[in-house]
Amino acid sequence: MSAVAGTVEQMFNHPLRLLASFLPLLLGLLLVFLINMPVSFTGGLLPAPALALACVYFWVLVRPDLMPPAAVLLIGLAEDLLSGGPPGLWAAGFLAAHWLTDRERDSFAGLTGVGALVGFAAVVLSAALAAYGLETVVYLRLAPVAPLLLHGVSTVVFYPLVALPMGWLLHKVVGPMRGGD
Amino acid sequence: MAGLGWRWTRGRGAKNFALYLCVASAVTIAFLGKAEPPLFDYARSTLSDAAAPALSQIRAPLIAVERWAGNVTTMFSLFSENERLRQENTQLRQWQHVALSLQNKMHRYEVLLNAVPDATSQAVTARVIGEASRPFIKTMILNAGTAQQVKKGQAVVDDRGLLGRVYVVGANTSWVILLSDLNSRVPVLIEPAHRRAILMGDNTPAPKLELDVSDGPVKPGDRVVSTGDGGLLPPDLQIGTVMQDGSELRVALSARPESADFVQIKAFILPPPPSATEPAPAVTASAPEIPLVPQATIAEGISQRPAPPAMPLQSRSPDEPQFDGQNEELDR
Numbered sequence: 001m002s003a004v005a006g007t008v009e010q011m012f013n014h015p016l017r018l019l020a021s022f023l024p025l026l027l028g029l030l031l032v033f034l035i036n037m038p039v040s041f042t043g044g045l046l047p048a049p050a051l052a053l054a055c056v057y058f059w060v061l062v063r064p065d066l067m068p069p070a071a072v073l074l075i076g077l078a079e080d081l082l083s084g085g086p087p088g089l090w091a092a093g094f095l096a097a098h099w100l101t102d103r104e105r106d107s108f109a110g111l112t113g114v115g116a117l118v119g120f121a122a123v124v125l126s127a128a129l130a131a132y133g134l135e136t137v138v139y140l141r142l143a144p145v146a147p148l149l150l151h152g153v154s155t156v157v158f159y160p161l162v163a164l165p166m167g168w169l170l171h172k173v174v175g176p177m178r179g180g181d
Numbered sequence: 182m183a184g185l186g187w188r189w190t191r192g193r194g195a196k197n198f199a200l201y202l203c204v205a206s207a208v209t210i211a212f213l214g215k216a217e218p219p220l221f222d223y224a225r226s227t228l229s230d231a232a233a234p235a236l237s238q239i240r241a242p243l244i245a246v247e248r249w250a251g252n253v254t255t256m257f258s259l260f261s262e263n264e265r266l267r268q269e270n271t272q273l274r275q276w277q278h279v280a281l282s283l284q285n286k287m288h289r290y291e292v293l294l295n296a297v298p299d300a301t302s303q304a305v306t307a308r309v310i311g312e313a314s315r316p317f318i319k320t321m322i323l324n325a326g327t328a329q330q331v332k333k334g335q336a337v338v339d340d341r342g343l344l345g346r347v348y349v350v351g352a353n354t355s356w357v358i359l360l361s362d363l364n365s366r367v368p369v370l371i372e373p374a375h376r377r378a379i380l381m382g383d384n385t386p387a388p389k390l391e392l393d394v395s396d397g398p399v400k401p402g403d404r405v406v407s408t409g410d411g412g413l414l415p416p417d418l419q420i421g422t423v424m425q426d427g428s429e430l431r432v433a434l435s436a437r438p439e440s441a442d443f444v445q446i447k448a449f450i451l452p453p454p455p456s457a458t459e460p461a462p463a464v465t466a467s468a469p470e471i472p473l474v475p476q477a478t479i480a481e482g483i484s485q486r487p488a489p490p491a492m493p494l495q496s497r498s499p500d501e502p503q504f505d506g507q508n509e510e511l512d513r
């Protein structure tokens with residue numbers, strides 16, 4: 001008990017550290033919020049990407065302690081609720097992505113350039129399969145696959161737009177705020 | 182057990198347990214979402230009500246950037262676009278004259294036959310503050326809810342045609358299920374064959390048409406309008422045109438959800454049954470001059486369309502443009 005109390009006390013004595021701990025979750029929620037704006041920068045050519053999934057992938061890869069499964073569940077539920085979709089589907093999809101990324105972190109972390117995109121595409125595929133499977137089981141119907149694939153492609157294409165600022169935040173904000181750990 | 186204990190001390194077991202717990206929660210929520218939709222509808226409407234001010238604030242600069250990006254691409258096709266619009270405008274003017282004269286004739290016949298008036302329609306004009314085009318859902322969020330008398334099931338239209346219907350209503354926001362959504366089923370009428378069908382969304386831009394068993398030729402290019410069956414959606418709302426896709430018939434939708442900014446939410450109110458004792462209105466040349474469509478009363482953002490008056494229409498000039506009275510700002 002004293003260890004827990006000490007940890008809590010330490011967190012509140014270092015508010016920046018506390019903020020840094022919640023920053024990935026807040027960023028994930030912000031991306032869910034932004035992607036549900038009625039704006040398409042591709043002129044409707046591509047569906048809205050799951051930017052929050054890119055956020056989950058990035059933080060599970062580089063700082064898994066800052067993106068625990070509970071945070072992923074929250075981001076996924078926010079995505080489900082704010083997009084108007086059936087609840088729980090993308091939450092399960094995001095958790096599948098968390099599982100795969102955490103399990104294969106060493107392999108994914110070593111990827112660069114196009115390889116990094118391919119690695120992320122594998123994670124997007126796992127999330128899509130989990131969401132599609134759950135949708136099929138719960139609603140007893142087969143949803144069209146093409147929109148799901150297009151959604152996945154859109155998410156992979158937009159991954160660098162999320163990864164680059166996240167990398168900057170990791171090195172310039174989260175690292176210093178958490179005392180360089 | 183020893184192995185489990187060792188894994189727990191390494192922290193991996195606890196992490197896996199958290200992951201499994203979260204996965205179980207997500208699956209439970211998915212099943213609950215099917216079994217108890219109102220629970221999540223309430224959560225959704227509460228969330229959108231809370232997020233509505235922020236959504237409205239953030240969308241303004243984003244819309245500006247989107248318009249700028251759109252203007253850059255349209256700049257190259259400005260001349261040809263202008264030419265096309267001129268031609269279209271000329272054709273539409275001709276159609277306007279035809280429509281006005283037919284409207285006159287129609288009202289004369291209605292008066293002569295003492296026809297039951299069309300159902301009245303109220304409309305709320307709302308702004309699109311959120312939009313989601315996802316693999317399992319096509320929806321949008323509007324900034325009007327129960328406070329503006331929006332109700333579940335009401336039709337939502339843009340300036341081109343029917344977009345969808347309201348499926349969740351919050352205090353100040355409402356959610357629209359689009360016609361292209363996987364869960365959307367709307368009874369429609371195909372003109373001129375007057376054939377009934379069900380428009381079934383399948384998350385593609387052009388929903389499928391499931392025709393009824395009756396006869397009647399349906400061919401690509403035919404108009405598709407709402408039927409008003411079930412008393413929920415107003416009849417004769419423009420939906421789109423029939424198109425052939427292999428062996429299937431689909432509908433090219435008229436409305437453009439991706440470019441919708443302001444939309445109308447239409448309430449459909451069935452008229453009371455005609456009274457058998459009510460005498461037919463007299464049709465005389467000396468009837469007092471009453472405008473065809475009276476001034477719409479707009480109270481708290483709601484405009485009301487009164488039923489057409491039962492009287493001759495000689496007083497109206499056919500060249501004079503007529504507003505439908507549902508929303509004068511949009512009509513202009």
